[in-house]
Amino acid sequence: MSLNSLNVDQGSVDSELIERAEPDFSRMDFSIRDWNLSRFSSIPFFLIHIAVIAVPFLVRIPLWTLWPISIFYFIGMFAVTGGYHRYFSHRTYKTSRGFQFALAFLAQATGQKGVLWWAAHHRHHHRHSDLPTDIHSPVKKGFWWSHWGWILSKDQDATRFDLVRDLARYGELRWLNKFYYVPSLSVLVLCCVAWGYVGLFVAATSVVLLWHGTFTINSLCHVFGTQRYKSYDTSRNNLWLALLTLGEGWHNNHHTYMHSTRQGFFWGEIDITYGILKILESLGLVWQLREPPLEKLNSRRL
Ligand SMILES: [Zn+2]
Numbered sequence: 132m133s134l135n136s137l138n139v140d141q142g143s144v145d146s147e148l149i150e151r152a153e154p155d156f157s158r159m160d161f162s163i164r165d166w167n168l169s170r171f172s173s174i175p176f177f178l179i180h181i182a183v184i185a186v187p188f189l190v191r192i193p194l195w196t197l198w199p200i201s202i203f204y205f206i207g208m209f210a211v212t213g214g215y216h217r218y219f220s221h222r223t224y225k226t227s228r229g230f231q232f233a234l235a236f237l238a239q240a241t242g243q244k245g246v247l248w249w250a251a252h253h254r255h256h257h258r259h260s261d262l263p264t265d266i267h268s269p270v271k272k273g274f275w276w277s278h279w280g281w282i283l284s285k286d287q288d289a290t291r292f293d294l295v296r297d298l299a300r301y302g303e304l305r306w307l308n309k310f311y312y313v314p315s316l317s318v319l320v321l322c323c324v325a326w327g328y329v330g331l332f333v334a335a336t337s338v339v340l341l342w343h344g345t346f347t348i349n350s351l352c353h354v355f356g357t358q359r360y361k362s363y364d365t366s367r368n369n370l371w372l373a374l375l376t377l378g379e380g381w382h383n384n385h386h387t388y389m390h391s392t393r394q395g396f397f398w399g400e401i402d403i404t405y406g407i408l409k410i411l412e413s414l415g416l417v418w419q420l421r422e423p424p425l426e427k428l429n430s431r432r433l
């Protein structure tokens with residue numbers, strides 16, 4: 132077994148850091164000809180972008196729509212960071228089966244495919260981070276691929292069930308994963324019923340903003356920012372991306388101690404998702420939130 136495959140994060144393994152030989156961060160020979168884009172995913176993806184940009188020039192969109200768009204962004208981003216990422220991918224805290232379903236449903240409403248698909252791809256990212264086998268490394272395969280290319284590629288369509296056996300035990304999560312479009316379509320219909328065509332614009336705009344907010348962690352947070360820890364990859368800490376994503380910008384912290392619920396480790400490292408989870412803990416909805424290993428916080432500093 133090579134060093135690269137030791138201590139992998141499968142959601143139930145306690146070890147934190149993936150120890151590696153000295154990494155090679157040179158760019159691979161990987162161009163758009165290698166992307167193998169899926170028309171089924173790409174056409175709606177680009178049509179929604181065009182619609183969101185063009186509609187305000189064609190019809191009057193009232194200013195009040197900024198409110199529901201902001202609220203949907205906030206709730207959706209929390210569902211992605213507190214749900215998809217810190218709960219389903221890393222199992223950093225515990226919750227009930229009902230709240231687990233609610234988190235998965237809300238996260239899927241952001242149009243980022245199914246809960247098992249997301250968690251499996253993310254676990255794979257930690258296991259292979261910035262190696263040639265990393266699905267979305269910007270340093271190995273470029274910005275555009277790591278931002279949105281990989282998610283639209285036919286090669287990444289399948290859910291790797293072997294990486295999420297702990298989650299696939301739940302029939303309701305398998306069902307959601309299979310019919311991944313149900314939550315986002317439900318939100319779309321509800322918005323349409325409430326506000327007509329303006330509702331369509333609200334739902335589509337929030338989804339586009341949530342896509343790019345989330346994607347920045349894969350594309351920018353491995354390039355821009357500072358590195359506190361020797362994490363054997365290019366992950367960075369970036370305040371601006373932490374604000375945009377409610378706390379995910381402390382990505383170097385996270386790659387080093389991935390089983391911690393809290394990702395902002397020190398004073399000033401704002402982690403809104405962690406704050407919301409603490410409120411949910413006080414309400415009894417989640418429990419056993421994990422802290423970073425305090426005695427080790429300074430031990431792997433660069
Ligand atoms: Zn992670």
Ligand SMILES: [Zn+2]
Pocket residue numbers: 256260348349353366382386
């Ligand atoms: Zn990463």
